[in-house]
Amino acid sequence: MSSGNSAERVAIIGAGIVGLAQAWLAAEGGRQVTVFERSPRACGASIRNFGMIWPIGQPHGELYRTAMRSRARWLRLSSEAGIWVDACGSVHAAHRADEQAVLEEFAAVAPELAVDCQLLTPAQVLQKAPLINPDGLRCGLYSPTELCVNPTAATRSLPDWLAARYGVRFRFGVLASEVGESAGRPQVVFSDGTRESFDRVLVCGGADFQTLFPEVLERSGLVACKLQMLALAAESAPCPLGTHVAGGLTLRHYRIFEICPGLMSLRRRIAEETPELDRYGIHVMASQNDRGELILGDSHEYGSQIEPFDDVRIDEWILRELQHLLRLPVWKISRRWHGIYAKHPDLPVYQAQPIPRVHIFTGTGGAGMTMSFGLAEDFWRRLQNQ
């Protein structure tokens, strides 16, 4: 059956942002879509993140363009679905000479890479993001392209809009326990023993590697990654944060900055001065949601390193680094949590087809909010062209 057949019945397993993006694109193409989510409402990585739509962190070229296409869809959701989206942009602030060097190097090549950003003086940085610590501030890199969403509200309200706008059906509290084939069609078996056949099935189960196709996911190269996060109550921010804020530590986290020769000495200095930051993959960022809370993080622990318990020291290191980056009158922690995502070492998303017309689509790593809509567009375009 052609992927463009308007009668095509599509099942999507998982109502995180990846599954919702797939549901949107499938339904936009005229397909009949049903989303199955095992929890009563989404509670995975997609509701636990910073809500940063972050093109600036994506490798330049095709992936940056994919991020920008996703960005355009978030803006559409703002106007069409009434989802809160703040076109806040971002500032990377440099408080150390090596951080300044990397930002200067990046700003110099950014036009060639078609990345829209500019170097700011300390005074300009503070105009954009007044809560950045002025002490020792050397410069900042401003990018206008980043958006802020409230990930919990957005992920949980998108189903209503998809249902109303495209007739997407949602079945929450339903676990898909097996996906197989019956009479040449994909068939989903549910935990209550019922089964249903579809023309196509997309498995978007996030970091669940055990329930569906464990033998494929075992060999996939995907790893789970745990991140610790905190939120500060709105009263900690005496004025708006202005933009998303990242510090020098973040320059070693996103691949786009790997083109900067100065990154090596920045990495070396951090490894010597603060090895705990490398050990736990800590870099620090802040966003501000529509409730005025500051969302802070994060750390990165992988695979067998992951414990169910949160490490208090990690929170303390995150806060210590953020207290260099931001100047706040009070640091009133309102929430702490961790999230786990699936990540592939090389790919922006892991895709496999274990059975004809059954697709596994997961592993968006730390960029699922940024990339999912664009990646889903690419998926359906490729199918259409097959």
Ligand SMILES: Cc1cc2nc3c(=O)[nH]c(=O)nc-3n(C[C@H](O)[C@H](O)[C@H](O)COP(=O)(O)OP(=O)(O)OC[C@H]3O[C@@H](n4cnc5c(N)ncnc54)[C@H](O)[C@@H]3O)c2cc1C
């Ligand atoms: C702390 C943190 C901060 C982050 N910050 C950002 C950020 O600011 N910007 C950004 O772009 N990205 C960020 N990310 C990454 C982003 O959140 C993830 O890439 C993205 O949410 C992954 O979406 P998903 O749909 O694959 O997974 P999930 O959101 O985990 O959704 C998977 C869903 O599938 C369901 N499911 C699984 N198996 C079954 C089954 N068998 N039957 C039924 N349902 C099933 C689960 O219940 C779950 O709801 C962050 C991630 C974390 C953890």
